[in-house]
Amino acid sequence: MMQYNPEVLHVPGKCQISAAALSRAPVSSPNTSDIQFIEEVEAFASSTMDQLPATTQSEGIAKRVGQYTRPHQPLLKPYWKSRAHLTVVDDPLLYDEHIVIPQALRLDILDCIHRGHLDISKCRARARMSVWWPGLSVAIEDMVIACFTCAKELPEPKEPLMPSSFPSRPWERISMDLFEYGGGKYLITVDY
DSSP: OTTOOOOOOOOOGGGOHHHHHHHOOOSSOOOHHHHHHHHHHHHHHHHHHHHSSOOOOOOHHHHHHHHOOOTTOTTTHHHHTTGGGEEESSSSEEETTEEEOOGGGHHHHHHHHTTTOOOHHHHHHHHHTTEEOTTHHHHHHHHHHHOHHHHHHSOOOOOOOOOOOOOSSTTSSEEEEEEEETTEEEEEEEEO
16 A cells, blocks of 8 residues: 555545434434434435335245344345345345345246346346345356356367477477468478
């Protein structure tokens, strides 16, 4: 960092709208401005949810994740590492701004993500735009690797360069190849 001259700027928590609204517990009774602020945040969250292509989720895991408090439940364990990103707005469970997809719909979503037979990195980028579940990246990789159409269209792997030992004397190892130049055919010989 010595080559840089960073400027540190402190922004108080009360000025950070999303952090203050979502991560702080009130310490006193709300006043009129607090109530107005809460209504604005809820209106923003509702309008965001209205724009998402999702319906309410009724699967058991999604409801339990929204209500859980202990990480020792086996079905909820994969969600524990991501607990800071999970929230419930209205009914759908969200991971930041991504919809958490229930187990029953994951294969359908994977099919939608892989439509067009994109490669692994493009499928992951497409998924990162709107959906999430624990192990999504691995599921996408497994799906693309198992896809018959993708396997058929994969380019042939290139042969690795085979290094050879350095010859001990001149003309011990030579290479030859045919080529055309100016309408004539030639044989080129190279001494390693």
